[in-house]
Amino acid sequence: MPRKGMRIVCFSPKVSSSSSSPPSPLRIGYSPSRPSFSDSVMDRTLEMAEPVIMKWNPETTTVARVTSLFYENRREARDFIKTVNNLQKAMHFLAGENSSSEKLARAQNLMQIAMKRLQKEFYQILSMNRAHLDPESVSTRSSRTSTGSSTSYNDDDEDDIRVADESISEVEDASLLAMADLSLIAECMISTGYARECLKIYKIIRKSIVDEGIYRLGVEKLVSSQIHKMNWEALEVRIENWLNAVRTAVKTLFNGERILCDHVFASSDSIRESCFSEIAKEGAAILFAFPENVVKHSKKSPDKVFRVLDMYNAISNHWPEIDSIFSFESTNSVKSQALTSLIKLGEFVRSAINDFESVILKDNSKSPVAGAGIHHLTIDAMSYISNLADYSNILSDILADSPPPAKNVLPESYFGFSDSDESPAPAISLKMAWLILVLLCKLDTKAKHYKDISLAYLFLANNLQYVVVKVRTSNLKYLLGDEWVTKHETKVKQFASKYERLGWGHVIDSIPSDPTAMETPEKAKEAFKKFNSSFEQAYRKQGICVVQDNKLRDYIKISIARKIFRLYREFYNAHEQKMRRDRNSAAAVRFAPEDVGHRLSDLFFGHVESGSSSSFESSPSPSRPRREIELSNGPLWPGRKKESD
Structure with a gap:
């Protein structure tokens, strides 16, 4: 019989239901004095496994105490794993016939020694390769699409293993080597019933790395009282740190940890999920809760809107990665927290823009601008509105469900562009046009403070020209369109003509x-x-x-x-x-x-x-x-x- 076929017969874990009963004396070739087939398999397996496992028993040999099996000889390490796997199969086969066999107890003792060895190796690889297994190295040298395959080996894979091993050695990719070794050990320990011991080591070490990474990125959990006590300048520094941290945390820290976890525990979906969830969920929750805490516990004002938009943009831009990394059901709370922060940030932005509109309406300065020049309100308001336009993509999402401005109280020509029910303008365009309209209406009232009506018209021409130029040279042009610009350029010329007629008409008539x-x-x-x-x-x-x-x-x-x-x-x-x-x-x-x-x-x-x-x-x-x-x-x-x- 070919060697592979013999291995299948000897080590197949599938045992028929009749194997639990004593062998029938009627079977051909059966003799009570002769050892059973399962005993023979176990004898041979013990004979082969005992020297391999005992060589690396740290309690009996000095070499085993001070040397790493996987570091010393990777081929011997793979042989050790195969020996343990074969021992497990033989034990399973024998247990079906004689669960109290002395050979089974002897095999169990060897298995415990082997597991202690592998447990030590697992810890050493994780500890000694912290630099090679940091999330940045893992995320840049690996991909999650390549980590789902099993890492178990058999004789037919031996040549492939050798070629792969030589190839990896050539490029000296220490992180991939460590990941492969960890996966090999993890699969062996899980299949032999020692998953708990393996996971305990992994979670302790990897969670400390993630928590340290979050700390180094400057992200810390803040309670509401701490935020309340901070002035905006101090809080803005925290926001800047968070903006710098979120990209690294998502693309490197959590992504790399998910890749490593998927690779090491590729043989078990449930273990991968529980392991990654316990390692990353706490740090991710702190990261994505920060924006919600900022907008919930800090005073709303229009000047804060741009930092809030930056935070909204950071989560929105990284949402595909967040959704992919935290795809497990047990990490849904992380995605839920990120979504909650997005919602709260959006609410803050809408409220701040409405407050900005109120600031324009409440401006009560009555002193005419010297020389009928540009009013400070025009400069400040258009700077604010044009900066808002730089966030048009995310504002389109934030303002999508907002009620449209009540422009029906004014003629469409004054509003600035056509907006019909058949072809409605985007919400962001309507909002920007409305804010500018509110500003222009306010400027109309300020023009009345000039005793000389010619200066009033020059004031309107100056300020409207400033608005038009600001629109034409910013993203507002794409939101409002050429029609808006053309109509308001015409208004500038109309104001200028009225100024000319009133200010210079008597000269012309002379x-x-x-x-x-x-x-x-x-x-x-x-x-x-x-x-x-x-x-x-x-x-x-x-x-x-x-x-x-x-x-x-x-x-x-x-x-x-x-x-x-x-x-x-x-x-x-x-x-x-x-x-x-x-x-x-x-x-x-x-x-x-x-x-x-x-x-x-x-x-x-x-x-x-x-x-x-x-x-x-x-x-x-x-x-x-x-x-x-x-x-x-x-x-x-x-x-x-x-x-x-």
Whole structure:
């Protein structure tokens, strides 16, 4: 009979029900004086097993006490495991016929010695290879997809083992070697009924590694009273530590521990589950409970929302790994805790955004901004809203179930973009548009504090332009769309036009509609005086104005210059010579076209002094370079004339 077939007959654990009865005398070849077949198998097994096991009995040999079996000779270690497995099979076979056999007691004694040896080896491998079995090494050198196969060996596997062993030795992958040895020992101890002793060692050592890893990552369990006593700056430091820790904990610490546990106890699903659960559940619960404790026990305010969003993002991004690593039923509480933290974080974010809206509505500052410039509320609010837009992916989840803004109280054109029942806008887009709308409505009320209505419109143009630029240069553009941007750019131009009409209209009206049609020098003199008075008054009043945005500044300047500079130049060229010849009329010509151009060029930097006519006699400030703006049909300011001039 082939050798493999003989092994199956001798060591098969499946014993027929009749084997528990004494052999029948009627069987051919049976003799009461002859040993039974099972006795013969046991005799041979004991003969082979005793020297192998006793050699490594730490109570009888000095070598066994100071030397590691797996470290000394890995092939001998595998032979030791096979010997123990064969002894177990023979004991099972013999126990079915004669449970009180002296040979069985002798085999049991050998088995206990072998288990003590393997227990010691298991502990030594775990202890001596802490560096090679740290979660980072395990998670980077192994994969959970390759750990589910059995690690038991038989004679047919011997060549494969040798090749694999040589290959592993070549790359010196100590972690994989240690994992293979641990798996071999664990399977042997579990199959022989010594799982408890094996698990006790494993859980103690590996749990200490996980707990130490959590501690080194700076994660600690905080009670509500501790969080209550912390100011936000101190708590923010803890949050920063947690954000740095969660990625390492999920991708390395818990993932590596799950890989190792799956590999070592691949032969038993129930043992893998109970072992990993006991090792990792406590540390994971502390890790994922931290965000919930932060939002539950710290005061809600809009400025905290970004750190809370960071924590939400950390759990959300790592959820596939969390779900996979803690897939056992006994670790469902870990996933439940992570989900609870997500829910609480989302609630905090929604509440904080609503509080932010309230902050805008409650702003009661009434002092007009100098120069009709940009209000601090506009800057702060748009900074906050654009930063929110950077979290659009997770805000889409958080705001998905939120009730839509009550925009039906305002016309759709004011809201900013189309949103119909047939094609509803995403909740995040609606929320961002609504927050900006609340800001713009608040700015409308602040514009009413200007006594000069022209400055009110410039204030609105300045602030809306700031909003539009902030939208166009941030993720808000993708949330609100080009339609929103186009509509609000149009509103900026409308505000600028109203400012121009109210602030400069009387200057424009002071220039005769037909500059060359003056009948008498006296009428020309009156026209010059009227222009001088109107221009000086407008220049002094509007000279304090500020337009920070370059494009808007140029747009307003060009628009005013088109209506003032060219008409005045035609009027000046037509009547200046006649006025100069008349001594009484010469003084009426106060501004050359170049002077008008220079004054207009210096507008909207907020540096023109008001209240002194000397500012009209002085040159433009040398500290601010003049920007000459060209129209489509030639230069606007003197100094770069067209060739045709």
